[in-house]
Amino acid sequence: MIRLDHVTHRYDDRVVLDDVDLELSERRIAVVGANGSGKSTFARLINGLIVPSQGSVTVDGLDTATQGAEVRRRVGFLFTNPEAQIIMPTVGEDVAFSLRRSGLPADQVRTKVAETLRALDLAGLEDRPSTHLSGGQKQLLALASVLVLEPDVLVCDEPTTLLDLRHTRQVHGILAALALQLVLVTHDLDLAADSDRVLVFDEGRVVADGAPGEAIAHYRGLVR
Amino acid sequence: MSLPLAVSGDSWLHRMPAGRKLLALLVGEVIVAAAARSVAAATVAVVVAAALWSLARVPVRTAWRSLRLILLVATLVGAAQWWYAGGAPAFVVTSQLVVAVAIAVLVTLTTRTSDLLDALDRGLKPLRHLGVDPARVSLTLALAVTSVPVVGGLLGELRQAARARGIRPGPVVLGVPLVVRTLQHADQLGEALAARGVDD
Numbered sequence A: 001m002i003r004l005d006h007v008t009h010r011y012d013d014r015v016v017l018d019d020v021d022l023e024l025s026e027r028r029i030a031v032v033g034a035n036g037s038g039k040s041t042f043a044r045l046i047n048g049l050i051v052p053s054q055g056s057v058t059v060d061g062l063d064t065a066t067q068g069a070e071v072r073r074r075v076g077f078l079f080t081n082p083e084a085q086i087i088m089p090t091v092g093e094d095v096a097f098s099l100r101r102s103g104l105p106a107d108q109v110r111t112k113v114a115e116t117l118r119a120l121d122l123a124g125l126e127d128r129p130s131t132h133l134s135g136g137q138k139q140l141l142a143l144a145s146v147l148v149l150e151p152d153v154l155v156c157d158e159p160t161t162l163l164d165l166r167h168t169r170q171v172h173g174i175l176a177a178l179a180l181q182l183v184l185v186t187h188d189l190d191l192a193a194d195s196d197r198v199l200v201f202d203e204g205r206v207v208a209d210g211a212p213g214e215a216i217a218h219y220r221g222l223v224r
Numbered sequence B: 001m002s003l004p005l006a007v008s009g010d011s012w013l014h015r016m017p018a019g020r021k022l023l024a025l026l027v028g029e030v031i032v033a034a035a036a037r038s039v040a041a042a043t044v045a046v047v048v049a050a051a052l053w054s055l056a057r058v059p060v061r062t063a064w065r066s067l068r069l070i071l072l073v074a075t076l077v078g079a080a081q082w083w084y085a086g087g088a089p090a091f092v093v094t095s096q097l098v099v100a101v102a103i104a105v106l107v108t109l110t111t112r113t114s115d116l117l118d119a120l121d122r123g124l125k126p127l128r129h130l131g132v133d134p135a136r137v138s139l140t141l142a143l144a145v146t147s148v149p150v151v152g153g154l155l156g157e158l159r160q161a162a163r164a165r166g167i168r169p170g171p172v173v174l175g176v177p178l179v180v181r182t183l184q185h186a187d188q189l190g191e192a193l194a195a196r197g198v199d200d
Ligand SMILES: Nc1ncnc2c1ncn2[C@@H]1O[C@H](COP(=O)(O)OP(=O)(O)O)[C@@H](O)[C@H]1O
Pocket: A011, A012, A016, A033, A034, A035, A036, A037, A038, A039, A040, A041, A042
């Protein structure tokens, strides 16, 4: 369970999130809103990448401000740009890198890496240089490197914005099949409609929150 | 721009533990520098290096791509030496240069980056007492290895973006944006590392 308790966030003096108060327990939560409305800030708060200027954020009762490391062990994060998430020179090594400090023996690491790559349609590419993958495959690799850690919650900040239609569908399909809590920031309203709850952000506030139908209708109304 | 990446294979060199291989490389480099100083000794060094390469069964194309730069440099150095000092010293210097680089490249070609990192982790452990964090050193090296092609790619993008706007891409036009874009990339990568809990 993710809880934001009267969270206000400022960059310098500018308020970008204004008194956001939420309890998130649904399995699939979509976040929509205009550019600059505070979605990425909200997403980063959940993983403890930033801590709120005011209020508190907890995941399963763990405070991101004081127990950031434990929170990050539970909460995986997928960014928009796959280029900036890949660390190791080859596909297999990048996924294994996530397990570097797990203390698992090498053969178990290898098994886990192979399983994860298979689940993401990257089987057989272990030794491929990661820079030689297509943009869509790079994002699948970034997702593999997060999922191999078996997080309870996955936060994705516009994970398909840079992908072509085929890879967008593929990533969506994989995300939909995951057995974990998913917080998905997206501009894809079809995808948002497929979730249990939709949050609409506007100028740092949650202006609609509820079932996809109503919330998305409200968002369309804002744009008109 | 790209560094030679480990090639798969199961030769005796591929199977040798990374730590032992690094140590052997260190010893090899010292011997080449200190002992391969006569034509006979240099010839032995070249034969040994060539034997190691053929034992590793690196594909000829990969070998050529990995070594062509050092062969070019060595040819130039050798030609200059020949002119000034004569045939024997030219042969010795060229051989030392090529062998020293070739055995180092061979180690990177037959060892996975992650194994090299683990070996460095272990090798650097005694330096803990001096405040060196081995995991951090090896992570930095991994990032350096991965960043070479990334920065190469950024440069290519900038070059094309400049061309598309009718600007001739020279070092002055591209230098500053390349530095800025590289820093932006480093910033995003830093955030991704934090999200994966690397710093925790
Ligand atoms: N690191 C930062 N420093 C200063 N301002 C920022 C920073 N990150 C985001 N902002 C600003 O905060 C506001 C909300 O940004 P963001 O959360 O990224 O919105 P969204 O993801 O919805 O586009 C924007 O006006 C943006 O310019």
